[in-house]
Amino acid sequence: MNYFPDEVVEHVFDFITSHKDRNSVSLVCKSWYKIERYSRQRVFIGNCYSITPQRLIARFPGLKSLTLKGKPHFADFNLVPHDWGGFVDPWIKALAKSRIGLEELRLKRMVVSDDSLELLSKSFPNFKSLVLVSCEGFTTDGVAAIAANCRFLRELDLQENEVEDHRGHWLSCFPESCTSLVSLNFACLKGEINLASLERLVARSPNLKSLRLNRVVPLDTLQKLLMRAPQLVDLGIGSYVDDPSSEVFSKLKAVIQLCNSIRSLSGFLEVAPCCMSAIYPICENLTFLNLSYAPGLQGNDLTKLVQHCRKLQRLWILDCIGDKGLGVVASTCKELQELRVFPSDPFDAGNAAVTEEGLVLISAGCPKLNSLLYFCHQMTNAALITVAKNCTNFIRFRLCILDPVKADPVTNQPLDEGFGAIVRSNKSLKRLSLSGLLTDQVFLYIGMYAKRLEMLSIAFAGDSNKGMLYVLNGCKKLRKLEIRDCPFGDVALLEDMGKYETMRSLWMSSCEVTLGACKTLAKKMPSLNVEIINESEQLEFSLDDRLLVDKMYLYRTLVGHRKDKPEYVLLL
């Protein structure tokens, strides 16, 4: 390849789109490194503290699209205190000062302020796409700035963010000249919006393909919107409540028949089950159905709906569908690849909605299943072994038994053998979450068989350091390991310190790691940031190295200690 001029090599690199491949390409030789960095447009940074914005800008002057992730995954479950970090502000400031022509920004678990959003909206004339997932810290004023100032905005996608809603006017901030919208998702906003503005916006957006509404958008507005945008591919319904005998409802039924491009359906944040029949005509073509925010639909409503969805590839649903309902899914949705079953009431064990039976039925009926997130009340080894026989294509397997450390109810054994079977037969497994009663044995299986595993989540499992060691030694491709409430301690942590440089991050909370061990690790591995999160009232950390650390988060970094840490974080 050295015989070719740079332009030719660059052209070849244009076909290499995956981040991993691009990263690999850049390591081949200096010349390729140089060519690759000038031609790179999309950069993914899995941990915003692993690099600084200045270095990013210096290396990739042609950057157009940036993806950043902030807080550790367990922040989703309130294990990371407020103000821990993950601020996007320094990134936007640095990019704004530079000559980077940013067009796309995707953030996950980051803290975003209205000022940042305003600066973003004013600094990049070609800005096209903003996707915020599980972020917080901003209000609808920030959203308004994006709407008002990004003249060529194509995508505004707000997924599951905590947004302070100042009501309504942000939608009206889209100028009349804005006709470029392709995707608009504001389902997570709680407040009122100007419905007339919304209708006008949709009417002047001929390229609109994806529209997800929030709960205040009523059914009659939905009907009007669908009239204007029958070309929609992805629809998120806000409020779906009306009298089935009303004229508005008949109009809705009629217009839905025209929306034969819809492949993805979600929302139903408020729903009257009797109105669901209007949806049936579009069910035939659906590939993605998300009813996980629709607790108003009971098991049989769900089942009736699903029976029409023969082409479904991804299904997100609440556990009120029940085992029987899952059986219907199994016999109807033969193309199913991804299933997520969420708990409708996380704290009520009385209503045993789905069990191992539902999962077995799914595995038997859906041979293409490769991604699973399943919250259930119980699981047996036998069921997992059956699932492992039926499905060998799992890439993601996340099982959450609601009662932590619950054993197999039939045999009273730990679930080691069941999970062992899963990892043995699914050689492509990249992500695994465990639950139930588990001993060190399951980790031996994981270390032996889960050779492609990249992310592992463990809670209330294992007996000793051996468990963690099996995983660290066996899973060569491990990138993210998160552990809570397990008896893993210093011996496991310090056995192979170099391993952590090959991983993005390690989280350990309520385990048996001491402060002394963390200090040792931090001292020996300067390329790691070892953070201790200490939420007690102490102002100075005790020098007692035997203190058990409550929460430790370590990650590899090229730029040393971060400057924005809160008081309760100790950087070793």
Add this chain to the structure above:
Amino acid sequence: MEVGLKMTMKGGGGDHVGGCDKEKMGFEETELRLGLPGGGGDGEVVRKRGFSETVDLKLNLSSKQDTSGIDPNDEKVKGLHQEKNLLLSAIDPAKPPAKAQVVGWPPVRSFRKNMLATTTQKSSSEESGEKAALVKVSMDGAPYLRKVDLRMYTSYHQLSDALAKMFSSFTIGNCGSQGIKDFMNESKLMDLLNGSDYVPTYEDKDGDWMLVGDVPWEMFVESCKRLRIMKGTEAIGLGHTKSCGEMQEEKLKEVGVVNRATCSFDLVGRLLHACTSSSSSSSCDEKLLQSQQMDAWMDGAVWLCYYY
């Protein structure tokens, strides 16, 4: 938790300035934990795994604690463990802890939990018309409370019958079930209020304590949150005479009155206690209460007096 706090404070006093020098003591003093106070001479470490302790309690996994730096033969440690287990079992006697106590479990995003909670709340409030209207009923002097479903009855008369039956075993003095029935009858109310008999009262949606019988039955069922059968003498402040209320008002003005929005019943109770024992009011650091709020607020304060 409260027990633990008391114990650590007992050991350490208020001096944390020399924290560095007697660092082990300092750490143990300030550390919130369940265990013996002070005296951690060798600095054995006690884990503060409050939430997973609750799981441990349920599942007897406490054997896991005997690893990693703690010498299980150390008498002190054994003592600590026993102490811890005792304390834990004192908190939660025989039954397993509620699952909700385990932080971050099940691993459902808070956004999702909140969304589902809002949606379920809305739909259940729409349906509440059909559901049972269960309210707690307390009677002064009775050892335990009862619950009634107000939708089972269609009139005050029926309710009074039911209450009479429920509490007939607890009546003191000359009240009896007839006395309760009589209170439902407004014309007899004023006579009986001046006696030592019982008065049925209820707390409405706004948190105010009202006399039963004033509003139409349906309105009562909609707005009643709980019932209390008070001793007649205590009920005097409830919208009939203000003598008791006025006295309290004066006393409180001396003390320095409280902003209703921010005070808790506990605080109010303590203030009233301070009034009655004429102790110094220098610890009160609150804002003035609006006088029109005072009346409604005093209704609640009346029954607090009963406890203080």
